[in-house]
Amino acid sequence: xxxxxxxxxxxEADTRLDRWFRRHYPALTQGALQKMLRTGQVRxxxxxxxxxxxxxxxxxxxxxxxxxxxxxxxxxxxxPVDEREAKALEAMVLHKDAHVLVLDKPHGLPVQGGxxxxxxxxxxxxxLRFEAEERPRLVHRxxxxxxxxxxxxxxxxxxxxxxxxxxxxxxxxxYWAVVVGEPSPPAGRIDLPLVKQAGPRGERTAAAEGAEGxxxxxxxxxxxxxxxxxxxxxxxxxxxxxxxxxxxAAEALGCPILGDGKYGGAAAHIEGxxxxxxxxxxxxxxxxxxxxxLEVAAALPKHMKETFAFFGFEAPRTPRPRRQG
Numbered sequence: 001x002x003x004x005x006x007x008x009x010x011x012e013a014d015t016r017l018d019r020w021f022r023r024h025y026p027a028l029t030q031g032a033l034q035k036m037l038r039t040g041q042v043r044x045x046x047x048x049x050x051x052x053x054x055x056x057x058x059x060x061x062x063x064x065x066x067x068x069x070x071x072x073x074x075x076x077x078x079x080p081v082d083e084r085e086a087k088a089l090e091a092m093v094l095h096k097d098a099h100v101l102v103l104d105k106p107h108g109l110p111v112q113g114g115x116x117x118x119x120x121x122x123x124x125x126x127x128l129r130f131e132a133e134e135r136p137r138l139v140h141r142x143x144x145x146x147x148x149x150x151x152x153x154x155x156x157x158x159x160x161x162x163x164x165x166x167x168x169x170x171x172x173x174x175y176w177a178v179v180v181g182e183p184s185p186p187a188g189r190i191d192l193p194l195v196k197q198a199g200p201r202g203e204r205t206a207a208a209e210g211a212e213g214x215x216x217x218x219x220x221x222x223x224x225x226x227x228x229x230x231x232x233x234x235x236x237x238x239x240x241x242x243x244x245x246x247x248x249a250a251e252a253l254g255c256p257i258l259g260d261g262k263y264g265g266a267a268a269h270i271e272g273x274x275x276x277x278x279x280x281x282x283x284x285x286x287x288x289x290x291x292x293x294l295e296v297a298a299a300l301p302k303h304m305k306e307t308f309a310f311f312g313f314e315a316p317r318t319p320r321p322r323r324q325g
Contacts, residue, residue: 004063008055014160017044018051020061023156028066036064054160086127093128094149095296095321099289100162101128101136101152102321104298107276110144121150128152139163140171143243145259147301148175148281158289165287166240172285175235175245176300176315178278178307180268181255182228187221190252194241204262205243207251216241218248224313230270231255232313234282245279258307273310274303292325 012020021033021042030051036042037051041064044053055061081089095102103121105111110120125135136152139162153159165171193213194205208214217238225231235245246263250256256264258278269275283297299318300308308315 002065006061006063008057008059008061012055012156012160013057014164015055015156016051016160017042017049017053017055017061020055025063025066032067081124081127085124089121089124089127094298095294096130097154097290097323099154099158100294101154102284102294102296103150103152105142105147105150105281107145107147107301107303111138111141111150125152140166140240142281143246143277143279145277146175146279146281147304148298149284149296150281151284151286151296153289161289162286169238170287172283173237173281174283174297175237176223176280176282176304177233177235177245177249178258178304178311178313179231179233179249179253179255180229180258180264180270181253182225182231183220183222183233183253183255186225188219190216190218190220190248192216192248192252194244194247196242205241205247207247214241215239216244216248218245218252220248220253224311226311230258230311232308232311273307276303278304278307280304288323288325292323294321294323295319296321 008020018030018033021028033042034051037049040048041062043049043062044055045059046062092103092105093101094104105121110117112122113120122138128136132154134155136154137156137159139151139153139159142148142150151162153162193208194216195208195213196203197206219236219238221234223232223234233249237244243263246257246260250260250263250268256268258268258270259274259276260268260279261275280300281298283295285293285295288294297318300315
């Protein structure tokens with residue numbers, strides 16, 4: 001294979017260089033790409049570049065001869081999605097336009113694969129192409145047991161802009177949770193650093209001691225309460241740490257999220273109520289890649305509706321998605 005030169009398209013604006021290669025040359029390993037970058041074989045507009053270099057439309061990328069036997073620009077063959085699964089995925093769509101897809105992710109569906117996880121959303125995204133040339137892309141994550149609003153990008157350009165919005169905290173996130181106990185005070189800001197720890201049952205997140213850990217901030221307010229027994233909280237994370245809301249509820253408030261045995265133990269359960277995690281990504285407000293602001297909300301999942309009915313919590317009507325500007 002000879003040296004190639006390719007132009008960055010408008011739709012690839014702000015894409016990282018390594019992700020550009022992953023899209024066009026999926027069989028090229030990260031290690032092989034890093035070696036080509038270190039030795040200056042890959043260049044952008046004639047200059048050396050790093051894996052995290054952000055691309056601009058019109059820039060020229062120099063692609064050296066690739067390792068022998070490497071398929072060039074050949075997309076991975078998608079795994080077929082069962083027709084029933086495909087229909088279930090389509091039923092999750094809350095909003096769709098040329099740039100963005102928003103899903104109502106159900107409780108229990110992993111977003112990505114991992115040890116022991118064969119069925120996950122990322123492996124089924126070809127079912128959500130809706131005749132587009134590209135498969136949708138994940139731009140943020142929800143825990144396996146968290147339900148609610150999940151945003152996908154339909155193009156590389158949209159993915160870059162949305163990912164930048166999430167990184168830059170330009171996205172307003174609203175979660176609903178049912179917690180065991182009554183928070184005191186009923187509203188406020190939690191500023192509790194978090195650190196990841198390895199354990200016999202896998203990695204978990206814990207409150208950090210001293211100067212360790214990453215800063216994690218959550219605003220919260222109590223929307224309703226059954227005195228000393230349970231409360232319905234609105235939680236707005238201003239940072240995006242792993243399991244942030246779950247640890248903040250259990251550690252900072254002393255009120256674990258209902259069903260969260262991982263961080264609340266036996267205290268996270270109430271007899272007669274579902275043992276599933278009661279954490280729901282209720283709404284997102286974010287800059288739309290094509291301009292304006294998109295607002296999307298998701299109704300409560302079945303197990304949380306049942307718990308709301310049990311305690312007499314009255315959730316407002318779920319508004320329709322809307323784009324302003």
